Amino acid sequence: MARAFVIGIIVALAIATGIIALDRFGVIHLRQRPAVSDAEPVAEEAVAEEFEEVTADDGTKVKRKRAPRSARVEKKAAEAKPAKEPPPKKREPRLALPGAGAINAVRLPPELPDHKVASVIAGQSQELSRCLGEALKRGDDVGGRILVQMTIDIYGRGSESHIKGGKHERSTFGRCLLNRLKGMRFPQFTGEPVTIVFPIDVTTE
Numbered sequence: 001m002a003r004a005f006v007i008g009i010i011v012a013l014a015i016a017t018g019i020i021a022l023d024r025f026g027v028i029h030l031r032q033r034p035a036v037s038d039a040e041p042v043a044e045e046a047v048a049e050e051f052e053e054v055t056a057d058d059g060t061k062v063k064r065k066r067a068p069r070s071a072r073v074e075k076k077a078a079e080a081k082p083a084k085e086p087p088p089k090k091r092e093p094r095l096a097l098p099g100a101g102a103i104n105a106v107r108l109p110p111e112l113p114d115h116k117v118a119s120v121i122a123g124q125s126q127e128l129s130r131c132l133g134e135a136l137k138r139g140d141d142v143g144g145r146i147l148v149q150m151t152i153d154i155y156g157r158g159s160e161s162h163i164k165g166g167k168h169e170r171s172t173f174g175r176c177l178l179n180r181l182k183g184m185r186f187p188q189f190t191g192e193p194v195t196i197v198f199p200i201d202v203t204t205e
Contacts, residue, residue, distance in 0.1 A: 092136075100117075148181065154190065
């Protein structure tokens with residue numbers, strides 16, 4: 001009977017060993033194996049999304065870490081907003097000298113038509129603009145219209161000139177303009193001296 005018991009134990013061990021071998025080779029499954037989680041590919045995709053491929057300065061492709069999603073959304077929203085228009089540039093005042101139609105006189109001699117008078121005044125534009133520049137540096141109020149009255153003798157020289165009323169009649173800016181206008185030379189003519197009146201406008205248009 002002892003012999004039969006030993007034989008039974010040997011047979012049982014052999015059967016157990018065989019079963020373990022079959023389980024190892026996958027023929028049978030004694031233990032439940034963990035299921036492959038579907039979350040693993042998702043995790044890998046999430047890691048992949050953290051990086052983006054960009055072109056470096058030397059033309060090579062490199063990977064860099066992406067900005068957080070919230071930051072990317074904010075960046076796109078900022079790019080979608082229309083750019084603010086810059087404020088209009090402030091225009092500097094400038095002098096507007098008279099044309100032929102703005103020259104007023106009782107009578108102009110044939111040798112001195114209004115378009116020639118206007119042409120001579122326009123020739124002083126650079127000198128007159130210097131007066132404006134100096135006045136702006138001082139912070140003077142230079143806006144508005146200045147009416148200049150000038151007498152021209154038969155030799156084409158401005159013998160007398162003054163500003164008719166207004167804030168520049170005795171201002172530093174007004175005196176500078178009159179000094180520059182004294183240098184003008186008009187065509188000579190016969191007859192009597194003539195008096196002309198013409199405007200000089202300070203404008204930002």
